[in-house]
Amino acid sequence: MEYILYEVNGAVATITINREKALNALNSQVLDELNETLDNVDLATVRCLILTGAGEKSFVAGADIGEMSTLTKAEGEAFGKKGNDVFRKLETFPIPVIAAVNGFALGGGCEISMSCDIRICSDNAMFGQPEVGLGITPGFGGTQRLARLIGAGMAKQLIYTARNIKAPEAYRIGLVNQVVSAEVDEAGNVVKSAKEALMEAANKMASTIAANAPIAVRNCKKAINDGLQVDMDKAIVIEEKLFGDCFETEDQKAGMGNFLEKDKEKKLKVVPFKNC
Ligand code: DAK
Numbered sequence: 001m002e003y004i005l006y007e008v009n010g011a012v013a014t015i016t017i018n019r020e021k022a023l024n025a026l027n028s029q030v031l032d033e034l035n036e037t038l039d040n041v042d043l044a045t046v047r048c049l050i051l052t053g054a055g056e057k058s059f060v061a062g063a064d065i066g067e068m069s070t071l072t073k074a075e076g077e078a079f080g081k082k083g084n085d086v087f088r089k090l091e092t093f094p095i096p097v098i099a100a101v102n103g104f105a106l107g108g109g110c111e112i113s114m115s116c117d118i119r120i121c122s123d124n125a126m127f128g129q130p131e132v133g134l135g136i137t138p139g140f141g142g143t144q145r146l147a148r149l150i151g152a153g154m155a156k157q158l159i160y161t162a163r164n165i166k167a168p169e170a171y172r173i174g175l176v177n178q179v180v181s182a183e184v185d186e187a188g189n190v191v192k193s194a195k196e197a198l199m200e201a202a203n204k205m206a207s208t209i210a211a212n213a214p215i216a217v218r219n220c221k222k223a224i225n226d227g228l229q230v231d232m233d234k235a236i237v238i239e240e241k242l243f244g245d246c247f248e249t250e251d252q253k254a255g256m257g258n259f260l261e262k263d264k265e266k267k268l269k270v271v272p273f274k275n276c
Pocket of ligand 1: 068
């Protein structure tokens with residue numbers, strides 16, 4: 001693949017959008033390759049996915065403006081569908097996806113990060129939906145996911161004003177879960193760049209997730225995602241069903257068995273993924 005790197009480390013896989021010269025902007029080829037990569041993730045062994053951008057400067061600086069500028073209405077619609085299908089695939093991916101946001105996350109970049117379950121960013125990250133300045137609306141779910149994540153009022157303000165926000169503000173309004181800084185020694189020398197520290201934090205969180213019972217983690221993702229689409233009476237039924245699904249699995253037997261045996265070491269052991 002030209003624009004996607006895929007790396008597996010135990011139960012954690014990392015997808016890197018690797019188009020650094022264009023600040024990892026999303027063109028059709030990137031979207032196609034991302035789609036194919038997701039289809040080939042080995043869900044029998046991988047338990048958590050990290051999505052990031054190549055380099056220190058940018059996660060994804062949006063959809064490719066050069067490619068979009070000449071699209072006809074029909075081509076624009078096809079491009080939009082391609083993006084939306086991949087973003088939805090990420091959002092409903094059976095295992096958790098962490099966006100490690102290493103710099104600009106603008107337009108489609110902010111939108112793809114919002115399709116992930118969790119966002120961690122470096123302190124040089126910048127988020128925004130600048131589309132109205134380009135004469136379009138956010139088209140990869142930005143109007144929908146931003147409002148659901150940070151509330152309608154704040155989402156409307158950011159989208160109408162096309163104002164970009166820095167990492168501390170993104171954290172304050174709940175758009176990101178964690179902000180990670182470069183590590184410096186006492187003399188002020190950088191011992192770990194912001195990107196390195198970010199990837200370390202993302203891998204740490206991913207490993208913690210991956211060490212938990214995989215069927216239960218998958219069912220939690222589905223319960224939260226599906227439950228948010230319906231009213232509470234229906235949402236509770238969704239949770240009941242997914243809760244019930246955990247029983248008689250090896251995860252549940254081992255998890256509860258270890259607790260009852262007071263075997264803390266064993267409790268942390270990863271059980272094989274079965275019964276999915
Ligand atoms: N597309 C294409 N190329 C991009 C790009 C982008 N979004 N962002 C940056 N680049 C390229 C630049 O053209 C430049 O290429 P060269 O000139 O070196 O060949 C290279 O990356 C480095 O960028 P700069 O020289 O501009 O770097 P700076 O540090 O000066 O500025 C910046 C960084 C991120 C502030 C600036 O590049 C910038 O403002 N970029 C555009 C950000 C933006 O507006 N993003 C939102 C794009 S709109 C749709 C669904 C979704 C969408 C559209 C339609 N449908 C349903 C149909 C989504 C729309 C968007 O995402």
